Amino acid sequence: MPIATSSNAIKISRNAIRSAIRQARRDISPEQQTQYASAAATLSISALHKLKISKVALYLTNDGELDTKPLIEALWQAGIEVYLPRLHPFSAGNLVFLRYTANTKLEQNSLKIWEPKLDITQMLLTHELDVVITPLVAFDKQGNRMGMGGGYYDRTLANWQQSGKPYPIGFSHDCQQVASLPCEHWDVPLPMIITPSTVFKFTD
Numbered sequence: 001m002p003i004a005t006s007s008n009a010i011k012i013s014r015n016a017i018r019s020a021i022r023q024a025r026r027d028i029s030p031e032q033q034t035q036y037a038s039a040a041a042t043l044s045i046s047a048l049h050k051l052k053i054s055k056v057a058l059y060l061t062n063d064g065e066l067d068t069k070p071l072i073e074a075l076w077q078a079g080i081e082v083y084l085p086r087l088h089p090f091s092a093g094n095l096v097f098l099r100y101t102a103n104t105k106l107e108q109n110s111l112k113i114w115e116p117k118l119d120i121t122q123m124l125l126t127h128e129l130d131v132v133i134t135p136l137v138a139f140d141k142q143g144n145r146m147g148m149g150g151g152y153y154d155r156t157l158a159n160w161q162q163s164g165k166p167y168p169i170g171f172s173h174d175c176q177q178v179a180s181l182p183c184e185h186w187d188v189p190l191p192m193i194i195t196p197s198t199v200f201k202f203t204d
């Protein structure tokens with residue numbers, strides 16, 4: 001029997017954490033989801049006001065994720081532009097970002113996630129965003145992030161530290177925190193993660 005390589009072992013334990021936490025967040029009741037989303041929106045709005053920003057990327061909630069709707073509505077009210085990711089039309093594993101307003105037409109992608117219809121007049125370059133609020137599956141006490149396994153946000157954020165933009169903020173239920181995540185060299189740690197109870201700030 002072949003001995004598992006360390007990279008294989010990391011992959012197996014990441015998949016086990018992923019499925020356990022995805023199940024835990026799907027088990028949250030609709031009433032709790034509503035309360036958590038509203039608490040997280042309140043914390044996020046005040047954190048974002050301090051950053052003095054005008055363009056924020058968010059995502060549309062899927063699979064038990066912390067609901068972004070109250071935050072999106074509060075950002076619209078505050079006159080902050082909201083953008084959503086769309087799977088890149090030809091560059092696999094990458095995202096493009098499109099402006100999201102009350103009039104934006106949405107469609108479901110191959111992963112069953114709602115995204116804006118392709119309209120190049122509504123697109124911008126990733127470094128033009130001030131903040132990217134990222135979905136995640138699990139995070140740890142150092143700000144390491146694990147996502148759904150596509151590497152989409154790792155690619156989106158690969159260069160943020162050189163230019164300082166876009167500043168990434170994780171958005172997550174409290175139950176998605178773990179003590180420590182097995183990490184790979186491409187994983188991009190987050191400087192801030194917001195949950196319904198806490199604004200976590202991580203420094204190197």
Ligand SMILES: Nc1nc2c(c(=O)[nH]1)N(C=O)[C@@H](CNc1ccc(C(=O)N[C@@H](CCC(=O)O)C(=O)O)cc1)CN2
Pocket residue numbers: 059060061062063065085095110111112113135136147148149150151152153
């Ligand atoms: N709401 C949201 N949007 C997002 C992300 C996310 O994590 N959450 N992403 C973050 O990167 C990107 C999509 N990444 C994803 C990567 C893999 C799977 C996945 O494996 N999904 C299914 C199978 C889908 C199907 O074919 O039916 C699964 O649940 O197993 C989903 C999303 C971009 N948009």
Ligand SMILES: Nc1ncnc2c1ncn2[C@@H]1O[C@H](COP(=O)(O)OP(=O)(O)OP(=O)(O)O)[C@@H](O)[C@H]1O
Pocket residue numbers: 135136145146147148149150151152153154155158184186187
């Ligand atoms: N900057 C990058 N450039 C090229 N490939 C990358 C990059 N970052 C990650 N990948 C690839 O993406 C794959 C998935 O990575 P990983 O499991 O860390 O995704 P994830 O963080 O869980 O997903 P996501 O960011 O989409 O939520 C890996 O096989 C990895 O090789």
